[in-house]
Amino acid sequence: MNEIKIFCPATIANLSCGFDVLGLCLDNVGDEMVIRKSAQKGIRITKIVGADLPLETENNVSGVAGLALLETVTPDFGFEIEIYKNIKAGSGIGSSAASSAGAVFGINALLGYPYETKDLVQFAMQGEKLACGNAHADNVAPALLGGFTLVRSYSPLDIIKIESPSELYATVVHPQIELKTSDARSVLKQTVSLKSAIMQWGNVGGLIAGLYTQDYDLIGRSLHDEIVEPLRSVLIPGFDSIKQAALENGALGSGISGSGPSIFALSKGAATAEKIAKAMCEVYEAINLPYEIHVSKVNSEGVKILSQQ
Numbered sequence: 001m002n003e004i005k006i007f008c009p010a011t012i013a014n015l016s017c018g019f020d021v022l023g024l025c026l027d028n029v030g031d032e033m034v035i036r037k038s039a040q041k042g043i044r045i046t047k048i049v050g051a052d053l054p055l056e057t058e059n060n061v062s063g064v065a066g067l068a069l070l071e072t073v074t075p076d077f078g079f080e081i082e083i084y085k086n087i088k089a090g091s092g093i094g095s096s097a098a099s100s101a102g103a104v105f106g107i108n109a110l111l112g113y114p115y116e117t118k119d120l121v122q123f124a125m126q127g128e129k130l131a132c133g134n135a136h137a138d139n140v141a142p143a144l145l146g147g148f149t150l151v152r153s154y155s156p157l158d159i160i161k162i163e164s165p166s167e168l169y170a171t172v173v174h175p176q177i178e179l180k181t182s183d184a185r186s187v188l189k190q191t192v193s194l195k196s197a198i199m200q201w202g203n204v205g206g207l208i209a210g211l212y213t214q215d216y217d218l219i220g221r222s223l224h225d226e227i228v229e230p231l232r233s234v235l236i237p238g239f240d241s242i243k244q245a246a247l248e249n250g251a252l253g254s255g256i257s258g259s260g261p262s263i264f265a266l267s268k269g270a271a272t273a274e275k276i277a278k279a280m281c282e283v284y285e286a287i288n289l290p291y292e293i294h295v296s297k298v299n300s301e302g303v304k305i306l307s308q309q
Contacts, residue, residue, distance in 0.1 A: 001109065001110055001308050001309070002036060002037045002110070002309060003034065003035070003036035003037070003110075003308065003309050004034070004035050004036075004106050004109050004110060004305060004307070004308045005032065005033070005034045005305070005306040005307045005308070006032065006033050006034075006035070006102055006105060006106055006303055006304060006305055006306060007030050007031075007032055007303065007304040007306055008030050008031040008032065008033055008098040008099065008101060008102035008105075008143065008303055009025050009026050009027070009029065009030040009094075009098060009143055009146075009299050009302065009303065009304075010026045010029040010030050010087050010093040010094050010095075010098060010294075011023050011024065011025050011026060011093060011094035011097055011098075011139045011142045011143050011258075012024050012026065012093060012094075012170060012172065012257045012258065012262075012264045013094065013136075013138040013139045013142075013257070013258040013259075014138060014225075014228065014255070014256065014257075014258060015148075015207065015223065015255070015264075016203070016222075016223045016224055016225040016229065016253060016255035016256075017200055017203035017204045017207055017222060017223065017224060017225055017226075018138070018150070018204050018207065019225075019227065019228050020136050020138050020151070021138060021150060021151040021152075021204075022138060022148065022149070022150055022151075022204070022207070023094075023138040023139055023141060023142040023148070023149050024142050024147065024148045024149075024164065024170065024298050025142040025143060025145075025146045025147060025148075025298060025299040025300075025301075025302055026093070026170060026172070026294065026296040026298070026299055027296045027297045027298065027299035028294070028296050028297075029086070029087065029093065029172075029294045029296055030086060030087060030098055031050075031083065031084060031085050031086050031087055031095075031098045031099065031102065032084040032086070032306065033062070033081060033082065033083050033084065033099070033102040033103070033106060034081070034082040034084075035079055035080070035081050035082075035102075035103070035106035035107060035109075035110060036079070036080050036110075037077050037078070037079065037080075037110055038077060038078040038079055038080045039077060039078070040078045041075075041076075041077065041078040042057070042067075042070070042078045042079075043057050043063050043066045043067060043070070043078060043079050043080075043081065043103075043107075044057065044078070044079070044080050044081070045057060045060050045062065045063055045080075045081045045082075045083065046080050046081065046082055047082040047083070048082075048083045048085065049082075049083070049084045049085065050084055050085035050086060051083075051085035051088070051089060053083070053085070053089070059130075060099070061096045061099050061100045061103075061127030061128070061130050061131050062081055062083060062099040062100060062102065062103035062127060063081070063103070064100075064126050064127050064129075064130045065099075065100040065101075065103045065104050065123050065124045065125075065126050065127035066079065066081070066103040066104060066107050066123075067126075068104075068122075068123040068126040068127075069104050069107055069108065069115075069120070069123040070107070073111060073114060075111060079106075079107055079110065081103060081106075083099060083102075085099075088174070088178075088292075089178065090178035090179055090180055090181075090261075091174050091178075091261070091262055092174070092179065092256070092257040092258040092259055092260045092261055092262035093172060093174065093257055093258065093262050093294075094139035094140075094143060094258065096127060096128060096130075096131035096132070096139075097124070097127075097128060097139030097140045097143050098143055099127065100124040100125075100126075100127025100128060100131075100140055100143075101120070101124045101140045101143035101144045101302075101303055102143075102303055103124075103127070104120040104123045104124050104144075105117070105120060105144060105303040108120055109305070109308070117144050117145060117302070118144070118145060118159060118161075120144055121137050121140055121141050121144055121145075121157065121159060122157055124137075124140035124143075124144065125137050125140055127140070128140060131181065132180075132181035132182050132185065132259075133182060133185075134181075134185070137149075137151045137154070137157070137159065138151060138258075139258065141159050142302065143302055143303060144302050144303060145159070145161045145302050146161070146298075146299050146300045146301040146302035147161050147162055147163050147164050147298060147299075147300050147302075148161070148162040148163075148164060148211055148298070149161050149162070150162060150208065162208065162211050162212065163211075163300060164211065164297075164298035164300065165211065165214040165216065165219075166214075167216075167268050167269050168216070168219075168266060168267075168268065168297075168298055169266070169267050169268070169269065169270055169272070169273035169295065169296065169297055169298075170264055170265070170266055170267075170273070170294075170295070170296050170297075170298065171246070171251075171264065171265045171266075171267065171273045171274075171276045171277045171280065171293070171294070171295050172257055172262050172263070172264045172265075172293070172294045172295075172296070173242060173262065173263050173277070173280040173281070173284065173291055173292070173293050173294075174261065174262040174291060174292040174293075174294075175236065175237055175238070175261050175262075175263075175284060175289050175290070175291050176289070176290040176291060176292070177237065177261050177289075178261075179235055179236070179259060179260045179261040180259075181258070181259040183235075184232055184235065184259035184260055185259065187231045187232060187235070188228060188231055188232075189231070192227050196226045196227050197227075199224075199226045200225075200226050200227055203222045203223075203224050203225075203226075204222075205222075206218055206221060206222035207219060207222035207223065210222055216252055216268045217252075219252050219253070219266065220251075220252030220253045220266075221253075222253070223252060223253025223254070223255060223266065224253070225255055225256075228256070229255055229256055232256055232259070232260055233256065235260060235261070236256065236260050236261045236263065237261075237287070237289055238283055238284060238287055238289065239256075239263060241283045242254070242263045242280050242283050242284075243255070243263065243265075245276075245279040245280055245282070245283050246263075246265035246276050246279065246280060247265075248279070249272070249275045249276045249278075249279040250267055250268075250272040250275060250276065251265035251266065251267050251272075251276050252265075252266045252267055252268065253265070253266055254266075263280070265280075270295070270297075273295045274295055277293050277295050280293060281293055
């Protein structure tokens with residue numbers, strides 16, 4: 001194989017109760033990347049379409065993630081990367097994670113798969129570190145593995161993939177403002193009360209149990225954020241109205257997607273997900289705020305190969 005074209009999916013991180021440890025993979029929202037072997041060693045980013053991002057390898061998340069992988073192997077060839085961005089930077093649905101995950105997936109494939117997919121997460125995290133200063137895995141893990149992922153531990157890295165209930169859908173609305181992850185992190189407190197922590201632990205456990213048992217009501221009861229959402233929601237226009245509209249139209253739960261400004265809702269069935277999307281749109285249309293809306297099943301595969309040669 002000399003060239004691979006891949007779909008690099010968007011993701012929803014945190015899922016209300018699981019700050020920095022929970023995420024899910026979307027099915028029909030994402031970037032595309034083409035990665036090919038090159039006679040020149042190292043990594044060169046030759047084309048970026050759809051976003052104004054740096055071509056310099058050391059300043060681009062895909063380049064940094066790929067270089068982290070190449071520190072562990074010594075091929076006698078290099079790589080060229082083309083990136084076709086459909087996920088806007090700062091949207092809260094894993095734009096940097098898609099590029100980071102795609103780069104390490106494609107390079108690993110062209111190397112003949114020396115690493116299992118789960119092992120690629122550690123390299124993709126270095127792209128996230130460049131993007132926001134924190135090497136978190138809650139976006140890159142589901143982007144690579146698909147489904148839901150739980151980061152049980154960062155040291156050592158321990159990630160569990162959880163399959164999604166078959167009728168679970170995600171609706172995501174992205175108000176057209178940019179909210180940098182670093183800014184969204186700056187409003188967070190470094191300590192939390194024991195009472196809040198206990199409530200959050202219970203919800204994380206409840207959400208995991210709900211996914212394994214396909215108990216949609218339990219999933220909904222567990223989609224509650226006691227710690228982060230109260231601080232970050234003030235940064236997102238119309239957040240309370242969007243969340244209320246989602247819940248009134250059948251959402252199991254709703255909250256901030258990643259660091260925002262996107263807002264997600266989970267629901268049972270495509271019809272309910274579409275109804276929620278309509279209600280969300282009406283909120284932003286009423287306040288004349290441009291937006292994008294996505295309705296998606298959970299992608300069980302993660303990064304997908306579109307073609308190879």
